[in-house]
Amino acid sequence: xxxxxxxxxxxxxxxxxxxxxxxxxxxxxxxxxxxxxxxxxxxxxxxxxxxxxxxxxxxxxxxxxxxxxxxxxxxxxxxxxxxxxxxxxxxxxxxxxxxxxxxxxxxxxxxxxxxxxxxxxxxxxxxxxxxxxxxxxxxxxxxxxxxxxxxxxxxxxxxxxxxxxxxxxxxxxxxxxxxxxxxxxxxxxxxxxxxxxxxxxxxxxxxxxxxx
Numbered sequence: 001x002x003x004x005x006x007x008x009x010x011x012x013x014x015x016x017x018x019x020x021x022x023x024x025x026x027x028x029x030x031x032x033x034x035x036x037x038x039x040x041x042x043x044x045x046x047x048x049x050x051x052x053x054x055x056x057x058x059x060x061x062x063x064x065x066x067x068x069x070x071x072x073x074x075x076x077x078x079x080x081x082x083x084x085x086x087x088x089x090x091x092x093x094x095x096x097x098x099x100x101x102x103x104x105x106x107x108x109x110x111x112x113x114x115x116x117x118x119x120x121x122x123x124x125x126x127x128x129x130x131x132x133x134x135x136x137x138x139x140x141x142x143x144x145x146x147x148x149x150x151x152x153x154x155x156x157x158x159x160x161x162x163x164x165x166x167x168x169x170x171x172x173x174x175x176x177x178x179x180x181x182x183x184x185x186x187x188x189x190x191x192x193x194x195x196x197x198x199x200x201x202x203x204x205x206x207x208x209x210x211x212x
Contacts, residue, residue, distance in 0.1 A: 075188050075189075076121055076188055076189075077121065079123060079124050079125075080121045080122060080123055080124065080185075081121070081122045081124065081158070081185035081186075081187060081188055081189065081190055082119055082120075082121060082122075082188065082189050082190070083119065083120055083121070083122050083128065083131065083158075083185065083190040083191075083192055084104055084118075084119050084189070084190065084191045084192070085117065085118060085119070085120065085132070085191075085192045085193075085194055086103070086104060086107050086116070086117050086191075086192070086193050086194070087115065087116040087117065087193075087194060087195050088154075088193050088194065088195045088196045088198075088199075089116075089195055090107075090112060090116050090117070091103075094106070094110060098154065098193060098196075098199075103156070103193075104156070104191050114137075115137055120132070120135045122184075122185045122190070124184060124185060125184070126184065127180060127181055127182060127183060127184055128153065128160070128178075128180040128183055128184070128185070128190075128192065128194075129141055129144070129151055129180040129181045132180070132194070139151065139180060139194050139195065140194075140195055140197055141180070141181055142206070142207040143181075143207060144181045145181070146163065146164065146165045146166050146167065146179055146181065146182045147166055147167055147207075148167055148205060148206055148207040149167055149168065149179070149197055149202045149205035149206055150197055150206050150207055151179050151180040151181045151197075152168075152177055152178070152179060152180070152196050152197050152199070152202050152205075153177070153178055153179075153180045153183075153192050153193060153194045153195075153196060154175075154176050154177055154178075154192065154193040154196050154199075155176045155177075155178050155183075155190065155191070155192055156176065156191040156192065156193060157189065157190065157191040158185070158186075158187040158188075158189050158190035158191060158192075159185075159186040159187040160178055160183040160184060160185055160186055160187075160190065161183060161184050161185075161186050162178050162179065162182045162183035162184075163182045163183075165179055165182060167179075167205050168205075169201070172201060172202070177196070177199075177202070180192075180194065
């Protein structure tokens with residue numbers, strides 16, 4: 001389950017858990033059942049309730065299995081945030097406005113492709129742009145250094161930390177505009193509208209790029 005040696009120390013087990021939890025999490029293509037089994041196994045090893053076998057597996061009792069079946073995933077895995085994202089380009093097709101209170105609820109009910117709407121996990125040490133690219137999405141960008149607005153996103157909910165931008169006016173930052181190449185997640189949950197480079201005030205801050 002954890003894929004570690006029987007004599008693994010706490011640090012090795014913790015690293016293995018973080019790796020496996022990303023692989024099994026439903027937001028990363030895993031299953032709810034596998035994610036819950038992993039959580040239960042890690043908790044049992046951490047608390048000393050079970051020991052690792054020679055092959056690194058964990059003997060699970062019937063009581064453990066029943067407890068796992070009752071356990072619901074609680075938030076994103078440690079060291080990550082869950083980002084719900086939406087492509088700004090689809091708003092006009094559905095008559096949505098970027099400041100609609102139910103924008104993401106409406107998007108979740110619509111028949112949108114994975115590049116237009118979805119959820120993904122962002123490591124706390126990677127930027128939103130890097131996370132999107134790791135998941136196979138081609139979000140807009142140009143300089144990757146904060147000198148243009150090609151990668152601009154609107155953070156609707158949640159908190160991110162952005163290193164200094166040399167292009168965004170403070171007024172835009174106050175409205176929730178961020179550069180996906182510079183910002184990293186802080187809160188557990190995020191709602192982000194990406195591809196907002198054509199919003200008023202941002203268009204003239206763009207650079208020529210092949211990533212459109």
